[in-house]
Every structure is written in C-alpha cells, then in structure tokens.
Amino acid sequence: MAGCLGICFSPLDAAANVAFAKALGQDLSLLAIGASLPNFGAKQIFELEFSPNDPSEAIVNSIWTYIQEFSAIVAPSSIASKDLIGLLAGKLGRPAVTDVIRVVGGNRFQRPILAGSVLATVEVEGSPLLATFRPSSFQPSSVPTLDGSNPAAEVIRIPATPSARTRVLENLQGAQKRPDLAQAKVVVSGGKPLKDANTFELVIGSLADALGGAVGATRAAVDSGIAPNDLQVGQTGKVVAPDLYIAAGISGSTQHVAGIKDSKIIVAINKDKDAPIFEVSDLGLVADLFEAVPELTAIVKR
Amino acid sequence: MINILVPIKRVPDPYIKVKPLPDGSGLDVANVKHEINPFDEIALEAAIRLREQGVELAITVVSIGPDEAEEQLRKGLAMGADSAILVQKQGGMDSLGVAKEIAEIAKSTGAKLVIMGKQATDDDCNQASQMLAALLGWGYCSCASQISLSGSHIEVRRETDSGEQRVSLELPAIVTADLRLAEPRYIALPGIIKARSKPLEKRVPVHNDQVQYRVLSVESVPSRKAGKMVQSVPELVAELKSLGAVS
Numbered sequence: 001m002a003g004c005l006g007i008c009f010s011p012l013d014a015a016a017n018v019a020f021a022k023a024l025g026q027d028l029s030l031l032a033i034g035a036s037l038p039n040f041g042a043k044q045i046f047e048l049e050f051s052p053n054d055p056s057e058a059i060v061n062s063i064w065t066y067i068q069e070f071s072a073i074v075a076p077s078s079i080a081s082k083d084l085i086g087l088l089a090g091k092l093g094r095p096a097v098t099d100v101i102r103v104v105g106g107n108r109f110q111r112p113i114l115a116g117s118v119l120a121t122v123e124v125e126g127s128p129l130l131a132t133f134r135p136s137s138f139q140p141s142s143v144p145t146l147d148g149s150n151p152a153a154e155v156i157r158i159p160a161t162p163s164a165r166t167r168v169l170e171n172l173q174g175a176q177k178r179p180d181l182a183q184a185k186v187v188v189s190g191g192k193p194l195k196d197a198n199t200f201e202l203v204i205g206s207l208a209d210a211l212g213g214a215v216g217a218t219r220a221a222v223d224s225g226i227a228p229n230d231l232q233v234g235q236t237g238k239v240v241a242p243d244l245y246i247a248a249g250i251s252g253s254t255q256h257v258a259g260i261k262d263s264k265i266i267v268a269i270n271k272d273k274d275a276p277i278f279e280v281s282d283l284g285l286v287a288d289l290f291e292a293v294p295e296l297t298a299i300v301k302r
Numbered sequence: 303m304i305n306i307l308v309p310i311k312r313v314p315d316p317y318i319k320v321k322p323l324p325d326g327s328g329l330d331v332a333n334v335k336h337e338i339n340p341f342d343e344i345a346l347e348a349a350i351r352l353r354e355q356g357v358e359l360a361i362t363v364v365s366i367g368p369d370e371a372e373e374q375l376r377k378g379l380a381m382g383a384d385s386a387i388l389v390q391k392q393g394g395m396d397s398l399g400v401a402k403e404i405a406e407i408a409k410s411t412g413a414k415l416v417i418m419g420k421q422a423t424d425d426d427c428n429q430a431s432q433m434l435a436a437l438l439g440w441g442y443c444s445c446a447s448q449i450s451l452s453g454s455h456i457e458v459r460r461e462t463d464s465g466e467q468r469v470s471l472e473l474p475a476i477v478t479a480d481l482r483l484a485e486p487r488y489i490a491l492p493g494i495i496k497a498r499s500k501p502l503e504k505r506v507p508v509h510n511d512q513v514q515y516r517v518l519s520v521e522s523v524p525s526r527k528a529g530k531m532v533q534s535v536p537e538l539v540a541e542l543k544s545l546g547a548v549s
C-alpha cells in the first residue's frame with residue numbers, strides 16, 4: 001500500500017497533513033485519534049476510539065499492526081504527537097525528525113534548532129519516515145472540499161487496547177474557551193507584569209475577545225500562576241504564526257520569540273523602550289500596558 | 303533501594319546566541335560556555351528531592367558526549383547525584399543512538415526509573431526519552447510538573463496540549479521533566495568538594511550501528527527587523543488599519 005499516514009489528534013490536523021503529504025509527494029491516509037474526520041481526499045481513514053489524552057504507549061499498541069505498510073508516518077507538532085512519533089520510532093528502531101518546516105526533497109528536511117535561531121538541514125535514510133512538522137509551515141493552498149465531491153474514503157475502525165501499566169487518574173482542562181492558540185489568526189499574549197490570573201484575564205482576555213483571537217502567555221507568566229500552562233508560547237511551549245501577534249509586558253527572550261517569529265505582524269507594548277521585543281516587532285509602543293491595552297480594547301470594540 | 307538514572311546532556315548555555323560556522327558545517331561552539339541542559343538539571347533536582355522526601359534512592363547521572371561533559375557530570379554530583387557515567391563520544395550522537403546507550407546503562411545499573419529532560423535545548427528534538435521507553439518497553443510519561451513515588455508506582459502530574467492530567471505509572475518507567483517540575487538548587491562549596499570523590503566511570507559506546515540520521519548543514523535564520531515605533535494607541539490602531547490587521 002505504502003504512502004503517508006497522517007495522524008490527527010483533532011479534526012484541525014487533517015488539513016495540515018494534506019499539505020505535508022503533498023510536500024512529500026505521497027498519497028495520504030489519515031489516522032484519527034478520538035475524532036471522526038470529514039473526508040479530505042484521503043485514501044483511507046483509520047479511526048481509533050481513544051481520547052487524545054490517553055497514554056501514548058496505549059495508542060502505539062493499538063495502532064501497531066495498522067501502520068506497518070506506510071512509508072511515512074507524520075503528525076503536526078504537539079506534545080501528544082511528539083510522544084507518539086518518538087515511541088513509534090523507538091519501537092521501529094528508526095530515527096525521527098522533529099518540527100519539520102520544509103521538505104527539501106526526498107529524504108532531506110529543514111528544522112529549527114537552538115530555539116529557532118538556527119535552521120538545520122537533516123537527512124534520514126531508509127523507511128519509514130517518522131516526522132512531526134510545524135502546521136504553520138504546511139497549510140494547503142486550498143482546503144479539500146468537505147461537500148462530498150471527494151470519493152468516500154475507506155474507513156477502518158481500530159479497537160483501543162488500554163495500557164496495563166499507565167493509568168490516567170484525572171484530566172484537568174486548561175484554558176480552552178477561546179480559539180485554538182496554534183491555529184488562531186490573532187493572538188494576544190501577556191507576560192510577567194500581569195500580576196495574577198484575574199488581571200491577566202481582564203486585561204489580555206478582553207483584548208483577545210474584542211479581536212476574536214486567542215490568548216497566549218510567557219513562561220514567566222505561567223510559572224507565576226498568572227496563566228494556565230497550555231497557553232505558554234515559545235521554544236518549549238506552543239509555536240504560533242497568526243496574522244497579528246500582540247505582546248503586552250513581554251521582554252522578548254529568545255525562548256519566547258522562538259514561538260512567535262513567523263507571525264505576520266508583531267505588535268509590542270512595553271514600558272521599557274530598550275526591551276528586546278521591540279527588535280522583532282513591526283509596531284512598537286512604549287507605554288504602561290495597564291493603560292494602553294484597555295484603551296486599545298475600547299477602540300477595537302467601537 | 304531504587305536505582306534512578308538521570309541522563310544529562312552538555313549543551314551551549316541557552317542564554318548565549320550560538321552561530322553557525324561560516325561554512326555551515328556545524329555550530330561555532332568552541333568558546334561558548336556550556337551547561338547541563340536546563341530540563342535535565344530540573345530532572346536531577348526532582349530526583350534529589352524524592353530522596354530528600356525519604357525514598358531510598360541511588361541516583362546515577364549519565365552523559366553521552368565529549369570528555370568535557372565530565373564538567374556537567376561533576377556538577378550533577380555536586381548537586382547530589384551519587385555516581386556518574388560518561389559514555390565517551392566526540393561530535394554528537396542522534397537521539398536513537400543516545401536512547402540505545404541509555405537503555406544499556408539502565409539495564410547494567412538495574413535502574414527502575416529514568417527521569418530525564420523533555421528536550422535538549424540545542425537540538426530541540428524531544429525524542430530520546432520516547433525512543434528509550436520503546437526500546438526498554440517501560441511505562442512512559444512526558445512533561446511532568448509534579449512527581450511522587452510510593453512503592454512500585456510513580457504518580458505524575460503532567461502538562462498536556464489542552465491542560466494537565468494526573469497519571470499513575472507502574473515501575474519501571476520513564477518520566478520527562480517540564481520546566482515547572484522543580485527549581486534547580488544552588489550548589490554550595492561542600493557539594494563541589496564532595497563531588498570530587500564520588501565515582502565517575504568512563505565507558506565507550508556499545509552500539510556501532512549505521513547512523514541513519516545526519517545533520518548536513520546549519521544556517522542562521524534571518525532575524526526579524528525592528529519596525530516602527532508609534533507614540534499613542536490611536537496611532538497604533540491607525541497603523542494596524544492601514545496594514546489591514548484590524549478592520
């Protein structure tokens with residue numbers, strides 16, 4: 001059979017998998033974990049009745065017999081996908097490529113290293129290819145239609161094999177009520193000076209809502225309990241590439257900038273005119289965020 | 303007594319900007335200060351705290367790298383690890399190779415728990431731990447923000463893409479550290495002196511498999527240019543409107 005198997009932890013992952021398979025020049029099949037997918041022109045759709053938060057080792061065991069034929073097994077980068085691809089790689093005795101941003105050709109790929117300050121070109125020999133990729137770098141030029149004009153894919157249901165050793169005791173939901181951070185067109189982020197969760201929500205959340213955007217945060221903000229962990233943007237958090245990124249009270253560390261530098265427009269509001277964030281911003285305003293952000297929210301709302 | 307393994311990687315100081323060599327064949331790190339990979343330092347701190355909470359543990363730090371990595375292993379010993387192993391390898395090793403070496407050491411030391419970093423801040427791969435778990439066939443849990451050990455189980459609070467979860471794993475297991483698992487301690491002089499007499503064993507890699515992953519070249523990413531400074535919020539809005547960013 002061969003071809004590329006794109007793993008989807010949410011329906012949003014399907015379009016990115018379409019684009020990545022195209023860059024590889026391979027036919028696409030999809031594996032949906034805990035979600036049903038509309039047909040994106042895939043040859044086959046495997047459906048695993050699992051929650052994406054179930055232990056990744058159990059997912060590996062459940063899908064193991066179904067993945068053997070594929071020449072590439074890929075997924076948009078996330079905590080869950082990196083765990084799954086890495087476990088599969090180890091079990092197959094294969095190397096893996098993390099965070100691909102460009103398919104250079106054949107078995108060569110570009111990926112950021114050192115918090116995104118350097119781009120590495122890597123080569124992997126042999127098959128299958130195991131890779132995660134940045135969805136912001138692989139958006140299909142046209143999203144395949146969902147209106148039934150695609151031939152129906154063959155749907156194969158995979159029964160879930162639970163893990164004998166690892167038990168999920170409790171799932172604690174994070175932020176979630178706004179658009180998905182990794183896919184949002186507008187992201188408003190706040191840093192350390194936001195004081196506490198209420199202030200953060202009031203100041204940053206209100207501007208995000210006025211713009212219909214998502215909310216992000218720095219590590220310093222998450223560490224101090226100002227924002228939930230799933231909002232952390234950066235080298236070791238989420239990577240975003242919205243049309244508009246607004247950074248309020250963020251110094252602009254390399255680790256934070258690693259997660260935002262593919263944004264189309266970056267706006268920085270910081271009271272220190274020498275803050276490094278201004279070096280990477282398209283528009284900068286030296287101001288107290290507690291005055292400037294509410295003023296901006298009010299104007300946008302009008 | 304439970305044997306814990308903490309793999310630590312020698313990486314360039316994450317706060318220093320590292321540049322590619324002019325010919326792009328590698329990174330210009332000759333005169334750059336190196337540190338323990340921050341996530342690994344957090345993992346080690348978490349292991350030491352388990353022991354301080356009264357669990358009987360022996361902690362071994364292991365690094366695969368050049369002779370200079372002895373510096374990071376000594377620092378690990380000074381923090382509180384009991385022994386160290388250096389797998390001597392000049393010029394780096396891919397994640398699969400690293401996982402294979404650590405798997406051998408896990409077996410030979412009789413380790414029941416590996417606590418390691420979720421990713422190395424130089425290659426940003428986030429792979430070695432998953433590969434290790436698959437090679438050993440042990441339980442696996444990434445991105446821990448809290449851990450506690452009781453009997454043959456480890457309970458982990460971990461960060462997920464959409465929030466957090468609590469997980470219970472049966473030993474043997476592999477757990478990776480996220481940023482909030484522990485704040486690494488300051489190393490005091492007595493620790494440094496004590497570290498000098500702790501055992502540091504040197505080994506050679508046991509796997510000589512054909513490597514199928516290669517870094518061909520590296521290049522600088524053109525940095526974004528500073529744009530325009532505006533003087534007021536209304537001016538900011540006007541600029542955003544002219545760029546079509548807000549309506």
Ligand SMILES: Cc1cc2nc3c(=O)[nH]c(=O)nc-3n(C[C@H](O)[C@H](O)[C@H](O)COP(=O)(O)OP(=O)(O)OC[C@H]3O[C@@H](n4cnc5c(N)ncnc54)[C@H](O)[C@@H]3O)c2cc1C
Pocket residue numbers: 190191192193217218219220221232233234235236237238248249250251252253254255256259269270271272275287288289290316340341423
């Ligand atoms: C291994 C590693 C991984 C990391 N990963 C990440 C990551 O993924 N994401 C991340 O964000 N960080 C990460 N960091 C941390 C990073 O190095 C910085 O510490 C962090 O980004 C700083 O957050 P901050 O900008 O909120 O805080 P600070 O650096 O404290 O900056 C606060 C800024 O707010 C400004 N300010 C203060 N008051 C006001 C006001 N009233 N109005 C306007 N401006 C104000 C100040 O001038 C300052 O510039 C990582 C670090 C390490 C070592």
Ligand SMILES: Nc1ncnc2c1ncn2[C@@H]1O[C@H](COP(=O)(O)O)[C@@H](O)[C@H]1O
Pocket residue numbers: 309310311312339341342364365366367395397400418419420421422423425426427428429430431
């Ligand atoms: N050369 C190495 N020596 C020791 N541990 C390593 C080495 N490389 C990777 N590791 C461990 O594997 C983790 C993940 O690394 P990576 O997959 O390279 O991002 C690190 O945080 C370390 O704990």
